[in-house]
Structure formats: C-alpha cells, structure tokens
Amino acid sequence: MPTTTDFEQMLRGVQLRITRPRLAVLSAVHANAHADTESVIGMVRADLGEVSHQAVYDVLRALTEAGLLRRIQPPGSVARYEARVGDNHHHVVCRSCGAIEDVDCAVGEAPCLTASDAHGFVIDEAEVVYWGRCPACATAAN
Numbered sequence: 470m471p472t473t474t475d476f477e478q479m480l481r482g483v484q485l486r487i488t489r490p491r492l493a494v495l496s497a498v499h500a501n502a503h504a505d506t507e508s509v510i511g512m513v514r515a516d517l518g519e520v521s522h523q524a525v526y527d528v529l530r531a532l533t534e535a536g537l538l539r540r541i542q543p544p545g546s547v548a549r550y551e552a553r554v555g556d557n558h559h560h561v562v563c564r565s566c567g568a569i570e571d572v573d574c575a576v577g578e579a580p581c582l583t584a585s586d587a588h589g590f591v592i593d594e595a596e597v598v599y600w601g602r603c604p605a606c607a608t609a610a611n
Contacts, residue, residue, distance in 0.1 A: 565606035
C-alpha cells in the first residue's frame with residue numbers, strides 16, 4: 470500500500486494540487502480495489518469527516534482523467550474505481566454477488582488488442598469482462 474508521500478508524488482507527477490480529499494480518495498481506492506462511489510465516499514468521510522458527495526465525485530473524475538485511477542462499469546453494475554492503471558488487464562464478475570477480480574491478459578503482450586477487423590480504427594485499449602460465479606457463490610449453489 471502506497472504511503473501519503475507516495476500519493477503526494479503521484480499527484481505532483483500529473484500536475485494536480487495536493488489536497489486532503491485527493492489524498493483520501495487515493496488511499497481509499499488503493500486499499501479497496503473495485504470500490505463503488507458510495508463506498509469511496511464512506512471511506513473518505515471516515516478519514517476526513519464531512520465531505521460532500523460532489524467533492525468526491527469531482528476528485529474521482531480528476532484522478533481518473535489524470536490516469537491515477539481507472540473507472541470500470543461492468544454491464545448492470547454501478548461505476549467502480551481501481552488503482553491498477555497503465556496495463557491491459559480485464560475483470561471477472563460474479564453473477565450472484567457482484568464480486569470483481571482482476572484478470573491479466575491470457576497470452577503474450579495485450580493479445581486482445583488485435584481485433585479480427587478494426588474497421589479502420591487505431592485500437593489502443595480493449596476491455597474484456599468475464600462472467601461467472603465466485604467460489605463462495607458456486608459452493609452455495611451446489
């Protein structure tokens with residue numbers, strides 16, 4: 470887990486001012502991969518006290534635009550945020566409980582960036598979502 474100093478360096482690296490809400494949001498997302506916005510708000514409020522929903526939304530947007538966070542939204546799910554950025558990883562989602570885990574590319578370096586027909590697009594990212602049941606839900610179903 471990165472330290473406050475690490476978070477400050479991250480913010481400086483993307484020319485963002487260091488603020489308590491930005492540090493709290495970075496800490497919350499780093500500690501809780503795939504957290505939804507309401508969870509992030511709760512964690513930030515536990516750290517800082519009263520912070521508006523809008524302030525947290527604004528920080529999440531700014532950190533995502535700066536490339537420090539990644540926003541994912543599997544179909545049928547609320548938006549979630551993760552600190553793992555800059556690689557081409559994917560996600561597996563439990564159909565029962567909604568748990569999400571990271572999945573590295575299956576083979577080689579970003580093989581899913583080679584589309585069977587790019588239709589003239591210059592592809593720079595692919596998003597794959599695997600669906601199934603997590604171990605706990607699969608066991609419960611049996």
